[in-house]
Amino acid sequence: MKNFKQIALGLVVGAMAIGFSSFTTAKKFASVTYYQLSQDNYTKLTSPSGNCDPLQSKPHACTITYATDPGVASFTYSARPSGGSESATKEIWEQ
Amino acid sequence: MESRIIMKRRFALTESTKEWLITAIRLVCMFLFLYTAYAKLVDHDRFLKGLSGVHLISGLAVFISWFVPLIEILTFILLLIPYTAKSGLYLFLAMMVVFTGYISGVLLWAKTIPCHCGGVIENLSWTQHLWFNLAFIGLAIIALRLHKSNNQ
Structure with a gap:
């Protein structure tokens, strides 16, 4: 259960990283x-x-x-x- | 003698604090690598162009332009899985040492200094970038030491 929580938290952080990254990259493209x-x-x-x-x-x-x-x-x-x-x-x- | 022992115990971290710190450092490292890997892959042409501009590595620019983001994603996966987190921290540390070495080399020997680090990190000056990398190297070392003391 503890490991599952850590993986879930990691995936949330990963999604945030991609979100922020695409936001800054999109600004650059525009x-x-x-x-x-x-x-x-x-x-x-x-x-x-x-x-x-x-x-x-x-x-x-x-x-x-x-x-x-x-x-x-x-x-x-x-x-x-x-x-x-x-x-x-x-x-x-x-x- | 007795008072010394008491002092030591007062500053010792509890197991749960150590675990919390390791997880926090892992998450920060994961964020950094996935953030920059995604930026490098989405804007790959620019990243490749930047690498080709550095005489020291221009011959390997195409290989490096794919290898670096893929290794960053691999590090993210290793850090994500608790069972492989320690290996992920070692790989993260190794990558950061290589990046810091590259920055130092470019600062010392390259005639022109292009920036192609990905995302908002590009806005840092090269000295700031060096400190930024050193801070992350420090964080990875702390996490590995805590890991070691947690297993003892």
């Missing part, structure tokens, strides 16, 4: 990401190719992600739509 293609140009791409050099791009971020689509194809860093989540400079987005 978001729109703009990639830095040159020093001061961010473009909306679904399949980027190229490389963001975090050293050269300082202080700019390699990617800027929006929870909802701002509706523009590209923008410069200074004229970026508000509410974006900037990646840390540590990140690369493609090799």
Whole structure:
């Protein structure tokens, strides 16, 4: 009985883990990401190719992600739509 | 001498407390591994792309991208079944040590540091990630020690 309870509790925790995980992953899928293609140009791409050099791009971020689509194809860093989540400079987005 | 013995007994955990702590640690470890395994499998392309970006392991990226989440699910199953929980804790500890070694290696030698850990854990900085892993290593060690003392 004790073992049965522990397994049941474990399964509840497993279901919660999958639930939370799909929630965060779904949020990521719904978001729109703009990639830095040159020093001061961010473009909306679904399949980027190229490389963001975090050293050269300082202080700019390699990617800027929006929870909802701002509706523009590209923008410069200074004229970026508000509410974006900037990646840390540590990140690369493609090799 | 007598007072020393009394002090020792005061700080000793009861069997039920030890069992409760072991179960709690097991559940936390199970949550972590299933959470990250699911994120890696659902967003597999991104995980693979991230691994391919690390020069140290790029040759094994495809293998690792499937092997890691599958081992995480296996660890979850081992931790879930009370009879195999101890083996699960050992496997969890081994995996966390490997992950911590990988993070340290990437921090020391890689030119660029991509993050592909799965879920909200990706939002941690690499130093935070290192502490996060060390905390879980500590938890697994505590659970194994409690397991040992419980069986004695």
